[in-house]
Structures are given as C-alpha cells and as structure tokens.
Amino acid sequence: MPVDMVIGLNFDSGHKMKTLDFKIYLAAIIRKIRKILLPNFDEYGQRPPNLFLSPSQSINEQLQYTGRKLNFADSKMKPVRWQSAARKKLAQITGYTTVRPHPEVIKQSEINRLEDLIYKLSIYIRAEKFLDIPVHLVYKNSITEKAPVFIFLAGSTSGVHVGWGEAKVPIDHERISFGSDMLLRAARDGYLGVGIEQPCYGERLEKHLHKKSNNRTADAFGHLLLQGKTLVGLGASDVSSVLDWLTSEDCQFNVDQNRIYLFGHSSGGTLAQYCGGLDERIAGVVASGSVGPFSQTITQRGCLGFDGFVPDILNWFESSDIVALHAPRLFLAISGINDHIFPFKGAKQVVDEARVFFEAFDAASKIRAVDGFGGHRYYGQLSWEVFKKAVNNK
Numbered sequence: 001m002p003v004d005m006v007i008g009l010n011f012d013s014g015h016k017m018k019t020l021d022f023k024i025y026l027a028a029i030i031r032k033i034r035k036i037l038l039p040n041f042d043e044y045g046q047r048p049p050n051l052f053l054s055p056s057q058s059i060n061e062q063l064q065y066t067g068r069k070l071n072f073a074d075s076k077m078k079p080v081r082w083q084s085a086a087r088k089k090l091a092q093i094t095g096y097t098t099v100r101p102h103p104e105v106i107k108q109s110e111i112n113r114l115e116d117l118i119y120k121l122s123i124y125i126r127a128e129k130f131l132d133i134p135v136h137l138v139y140k141n142s143i144t145e146k147a148p149v150f151i152f153l154a155g156s157t158s159g160v161h162v163g164w165g166e167a168k169v170p171i172d173h174e175r176i177s178f179g180s181d182m183l184l185r186a187a188r189d190g191y192l193g194v195g196i197e198q199p200c201y202g203e204r205l206e207k208h209l210h211k212k213s214n215n216r217t218a219d220a221f222g223h224l225l226l227q228g229k230t231l232v233g234l235g236a237s238d239v240s241s242v243l244d245w246l247t248s249e250d251c252q253f254n255v256d257q258n259r260i261y262l263f264g265h266s267s268g269g270t271l272a273q274y275c276g277g278l279d280e281r282i283a284g285v286v287a288s289g290s291v292g293p294f295s296q297t298i299t300q301r302g303c304l305g306f307d308g309f310v311p312d313i314l315n316w317f318e319s320s321d322i323v324a325l326h327a328p329r330l331f332l333a334i335s336g337i338n339d340h341i342f343p344f345k346g347a348k349q350v351v352d353e354a355r356v357f358f359e360a361f362d363a364a365s366k367i368r369a370v371d372g373f374g375g376h377r378y379y380g381q382l383s384w385e386v387f388k389k390a391v392n393n394k
Contacts, residue, residue, distance in 0.1 A: 095229025153268030159202020179380015277325035284330025292346030328363030
C-alpha cells in the first residue's frame, strides 16, 4: 500500500475518533444539564401507568409471601432443639467454618503504650493456609489472670484502629469523636481488649486482584459466592479462629472463658450478630447501628456493601431468628432514633420479637434495645454504660 494512502487512512481514522469523542462529551454535558433542570427526566421516556418494570418491585413484593422455614415463633421444636437446628442451617448457608485448623501466631509487634498504663500488642494469627488475621490486644499493664475479654469489630469506613482512637483516614476523626475507641474503654476497666480486622477493611483491603471493584466488599463477596460462602460466614469464622487462640494454652493471656463479649458497629454489628448466633462461647453481644428486620432494611435499599447478604436466608430466617440464637446469653441492640440505615424503631421491633424466645429460657432481662439521640454513628459512652450495667447485674 502506498505511503500516502496509509497516511490518508490514519488521518481519516483520527478525524472520526475526534468527532466521536466530541459527540460523547456533548451528549454527556446535555444529559447532566437535563438531570439538573429536569430531575425526573428519563432517556427511555415516561412509563405507561400500572406497569412493574423495576426489578426491586417484583423481588420485594414477594417478601410478604415468604414463609420462614425456621421461624422460632412457628416452630414446634423445643427451644434448645430449635437453636441446634437453626445454628446448623445458619452455618451451612453462610459458609461458616465449623471445623478449623489450630491457629498459630505468625508475627508479633513490639508492645506500644497508647496512654498511661494502657498498652497495645499487635499480632497476626494464621487461621488457615493463605489466611492471616490481624489482631490487636489492648490492655492495662496490671491486667489480672482470668481477665474478661471485649472484642471490637469496627464499622465499614476504615478499620479496627478506630477502636483504640487512632485516625488513619480523615473520616476516622468523626468516628473517634462519637466514641469508637471502645477498646480503650474496655482496657481501662480491666478487660483484655481484642480488635479484629475484618476482611475487606483496614489492613485487609483487597490489594492483589487485577481490575478490582470500587466497592471494597464486592470482589470478596462474589468470589466467596462462587464457593457457596459469604462474607459474614468468613468473618464469623475469623472471629471463632481468634477465640480458638485466645482460649488455648498458646495465648500469653489467661482469659476468663465465661466472660467473652463482642461489640460491633454497623457492618461490624451485623457480623457480631452472626458471630453470637454461631459461636456459643461468646457470652454477650452489643450490636450498634445494625439491628433491624431484613424485610425493612437490607431488602429495601441499594446494595452499597455486601456484608450482610446471605443467599437463601429469607427462606429460613428473619433478623429476630438470628437474635434468638443468642438466648439465654446477653444481647444488646443500640441504634439512633434518626439512624437512616438501622433506625431504633426497627431494632426495638426485632428485640421485642426475640424477647419471647428469651423468655422460654427465663432470660428476658438479657435482651434489650437502647436508643441513642442521633443518626447512624457510634454511641461510645452510652454503649459502654449500658454494657457494664447489663454485665454487672447478671
């Protein structure tokens, strides 16, 4: 082909690409202007009336017809037998690991002082091949033998470091101002504070995938789903592996195995509920900003995160069934009255429903919903006061 013809073809292709780019950018500008001036503008035109075209309409409409196969309120089984059956099914559908390898400490940091008499030791626990869990121990230097344990699971904004009041990203300052430093509160009162970094957050953000998703939990959720597992199943398995280590002879701290408590906020609170339902070694759970009926919360909004999604769960459980698995152990739900994700009225509804099951164990006093005056945030001081009162009045 002659050189001048090649040059001509290249010029023609370049001209067409510039014209195409101009059309795309112009269309994008026009679309943005339309959205501003006409908020209800739809490129596909106005829909005819009485049509159901949005997938969520048909999907969510079916919820009212869904009967739970393991609804504790309808079960004819005795409470303990129901719990056994429900726990087994929950482990199955979440992919929770019931048989775990013996965990071992792979690396350990130097001991750091956080404040007067309060120290932090960071370790990495290998739960299984290719799975290491960052665990941070916060404690007073005078910590006693048989110390109670307070486990902290952070919300989805950054990582577990907010539990001892450290800011690594800008939003952490807001979280800390609302009282996210629960590990410090626990250590001051003689607890062994245990901060567990959850999958997809903090140190455990995805860093090795090619073309990873913008949503930090989407990739892990999708890959787990291909194996019949879930993020809450993985997270709960991690917590149980840490408990395996804490209660073993390998742990340098002599903990009180009858006083192991778990606090979680937002996505951490969702995970805490599953952990308490699956692992009976946990003596009590404080679920902050995370309790509400499935039919009113995660099924009714966009899926910005995948922490609380479990395939087939609505055919078996509602949120109150998960909470019922905690009986007769302590369960506290804390939510803001103006929480736009998990409002207090929803938390109270779940607790009121589950209390009926707690009564079968003569443990109605072990479950409570507490309202915070505000929105979706930590209520650190309130959470700690309510928790201490509940534990001391057992």
